[in-house]
Structure formats: C-alpha cells, structure tokens
Amino acid sequence: MPPYAGPAAARPGEIAGTLRLLAYLAAAFALIVLDHRGGWLSNTRQQAQVFVQPLWSVAGWPGKVVDSISDDAGTRSSLMAENRRLRNELLVSGARMARLQAASADNDRLRSMLGVVKRGGLDVQLARILDIDLDPVKQRLVLDAGSGDGVRVGQVVIDAGGVVGQVIAVTPMHSTALLLTDPDHAVPVAVLRNGVRLVAYGSGRSDRLSLASIPLSSDVKVGDVVVTSGLGDRFPAGFPVGTISALRPDESRAFLVGDVTPAAQLDRGRDVLLLRSAPARPVIGPVAESTSLLPVSASVAAPATATLPASAATRVQRP
Template sequence: MSNYAGSAPPRSSDVAGTLRLLAYLALSATLILLDHRGDWLAQARGHASVAMQPVWWLAGLPSRLGEGLRDDAATRARLSEENRHLRNELLLGAARQARLQVEAEENARLRGLLGAAERGGQEVQLAPILDVDLDPTRQRLMLNAGTRSGVRGGQAVIDASGLVGQVIEATPTTAVVLLLTDPDHAVPVAVARTGVRLIVYGTGRGDVLELRNVPLSSDVRTGDVLITSGLGGRFPPGFPVGTIASLRPDDSRAFLVGDVDAAAQLDRGRDVLLLRDQPATPIGTGTATDADAVTTTAEAPDGAGE
C-alpha cells in the first residue's frame, strides 16, 4: 500500500464552527444595518435605561440617606446654637427692661419726693436709708446722713406721701429715725375736713396707726384724712399723716378709737426727706424720753376732750 502525501479532508467540527461564525457575522451585519436605518437599538437601550432606574435609585439610596443625616445634624446643631444665642439675647433684654423699669420707678419716686418738698414749701435734705428695724416694739430707720451733713435731733422726716417720723439720734455719719408706727410715738394731728385736733399713736404694726380718746361728739368719720396740726412745734402743720380706716367705741363706751392707715410708705423706698428749717432740739439719752416729750407736748391741748 503506497503512502499518499495529499491534504487531509476537513473535519465536520471545523465546518460547523465556520458556519456558525459566518452566521454571527451575517447577523451582526444585519443588526448594524437595521440600527443604522431604524435606530431601534438606541430605543432598546433607552427602554433598558428606564427599566434600570429603580435599581440605580436603590443603589444610591444609602449615599443619599447618609448625606441627609449629615445635613440634618448640621442644621440641628446650627439651629441649637442660634436658639441658645437668641435665648441669651432674650434674657439680656429682659434684664435690661427690668433695670429700666426699676430706674423709671426710682425716677418717679424721686420726682414725688421733690414734689412733696415743693408742696410743703420747706427746705429739705435727701437722705438714703441704710437699715430698717420693724420690730413690733422698735420701729426705726437708720439714715446714711449725720451731723456732718447738717442732720439734727428733732428734725421731721417725710417721703413723697406724708410724714415718716422724726430724728431721735445722730452721729457724724448716721442718724436714727423714730417711725410713726413705733409704740412710743405720738403725733398731734387735725382732721383735714373739719380741723378737729386729735392724737395719733404708733402701734408697732406695719403701717397702721391708732386714734385714742376721740370724743363721741367729734365730727370724725371713716375716710377722713389726718394732717399734722403743728401743735407742740415738733412737726410743721399740713403734712399728711394717714386716713381713718375704722372707728369703734372703746371699752368704756365714752370715747371712740380708730385705726389709721399711714400715708407714708413706711415699708418701702430707699430715700427720705429731712425738713431742715426746724429748730434743733437736744437728742435725749433714750428713745422713750424723746417719744414721751412728743406725747406730753401734744396731749396738753387735746386732753380737754375735743
């Protein structure tokens, strides 16, 4: 058997692969031609893109949530800082308003004191209050003014509303005022409506005074205004002392007693006025001695039972 050196015949698998390749090439050419003429592949890609949008949205959701949380945190921090700043500004504004209100009230009170001095036609001296003693048995004020400032014993003390008391002690830098409400204090007064002379006594109770031994025949009524009568020479006439709040018979049924609301604001204020044109009187060694002198002087003209 002789050897034949010719080429081997093609195998069937190679023929099938070649046919598939030709088919793919033909299909590719057809698709390219159709896409070039009808652009249907671009439309298919657009529809595919629309169909993929939910997937892209879900894929970007964590990032968007993170950014939103960061923005919310930054906004909340900024708003918290602004809120703190505004709250501080509000507190400062309220403090300034309160201070202005206090200054306005103080200005009005000082104008009232000035008006009281002008109405009384008296030379006065403004004295700040250092301390207040409102014990039921001891009603006193300590003033930041003394003999170096011209303060003298026996000077009448007033405020914008009426009589406060009198100076009973004085040092070079301070003075002690015996208030109208002190149990040892008495003031000769007159009813502004009728001129009836009476005596008002301290009770040791806040701003309440007391009328004693008022004759039943006296023309005195609840609501009458009491002013200083000037008797005894200790207090100048015409300064308001108080208003009669009530009248009632005493235990003997022979006289009336009454409660009087003090005109002066004894429990408030930071300054008082000292009447400077009153004659100087020696300051006694004890409080009771000075008060008894006032009471004795006042009772002389009223003891006849007016």
C-alpha cells in the same frame, strides 16, 4: 504517550474562534447601523430604564440616609446654638428691662418729692435709705446721711406722700429715723376737715396707725384726712399723716378708736427728705382744699448746722 499533532492540528479551532468573533462584530455593527438610522433600540432602552430605576433608587438609599443624618445633625446643632444665644439675649434684655423699670419708678418717686418741695417751698435735703427694719416691735430707717451732712436729732423725715418719721440718732456718716408706725411712737394730729385734735400711735404695722380716745361727740368720720397739728413743737403743722380707714367703739364704749392708713409710703422707696427748718404755721380747718397744707415760699436751701438735744425725738406715751 500521545502522538505529536503539529501546527496543523490547532488551525481548525483557531479558525472557528475567529469566525465567531467576526460574526459578533458584524452583528454589533449591524445593530449600530440599524439603531442609528431607525432608532428601534431607543424604546427598548427606555423600557429597560423603567425596570432598572427602582434598583438605582434602592442603591442610592444608603447615601441619602447618610446625607440626611449629617444635615439633621448640623441643623440641630445650629438650632441649639441659636437657642442658647437667644436665651442669653432674652435674659440680658429682661435684666435691662427690670433695671429700667426700677429706675423709672425711682424717677417717679423723686419727681413727686421734687414737686412737693417746689409747691411747699420746703428747706429739705435728700437722703438715701440704707436699711429698713419693719419688725412689729421696732420700725426704723437707716439713712445715708449723718452729722457731717447737717443731719440732727429731731429732724422730721417726709416723702412725697407725707410724714415718715423723725431722726432719733445721728453718727458722722449715718442717721436712724423712727417711723410713725413704731409701737413706741406717737404724733399729735388734727382732722383736716374740722380741726379736731387727736393722737396717732404706731401699731407695729407699716400700713396702719391707731387713733385712741376719740370722743363720741366729735365729728370724726371714716375717710377724714389727718395732718400734724404742730402741738409739742416736734412735727410742723399741716403735714399729711394719713386717712382714717375705720372707726369702732373701745372696750368701755365711752370712746371710739380708729385706724389710719399712712399717707407716706413707709414700706417702699429708696430716698426720703429731711426737713431742715419748719415752714410757716398753716391754717388747719375746712378752708383747706387739699391734704397738702404746705406753705408756698422759698426753694431748697443750704445745709443747716444747728443741732437739737436727743430728747427732741417724739416719743409720746399711750394714755
């Protein structure tokens, strides 16, 4: 067992520690005074910051990466939402533009028909097209007007261009019109330029009528306008039917056959006009200056109540 040293044995170590502490404090105080007066440590600090700056940058990378990812995610989310909103607005604007264009086209067609009515002083009524059948063997229009609206069998259907067809069936609410281009339909016509009388037959195509048995000696040319002749008392005289687009010999070489482009827009439009009463008979011949020989008289009148028998619809057999 070691001998007991007593309190005096610890004093030399304590004195040495106290002296070292005092020396450190004196050195620190001296450095503070020298730096405050001479500023010689500021350069050392600046140089140390140059070496430490990359370490700070490396230490700050994780935070920067996290902030960048967060910002990118928020920006992408907002951009996607903005794109969805703009896409929806574009679709809505496109739909509105399409409706406006359709309404503008309808207004133009109605304005054209109104011009025909005013120039010709026709007694007509407007009917909306509910359905159209352009089958090669059956070409019909279903109209949103029937006997309750004064429609009768045999009424002529026209548009701004010319003759469309004729009413062949009527119900209280609706009516059916036979188009000029129906294979079972024929209409007596005359060449506007010289009055040559012909018959235009339906071809089953909405863009073509047929002329048959044209005498070789007749003065008929491509580009001639044909109008209703008024024969048969089915179609009033002078309404445009179409323009001759082609002429060629038939199989016997004794006659010509021709193609006629219809004046009416049979495959488009939403409305047609039903002629209530026949206008005064116009003069057909070279004195006419336009394809429209419609007489100039009164304006649109009240609905007619007279009806015609079902046989009034024009169905002319081919020769």
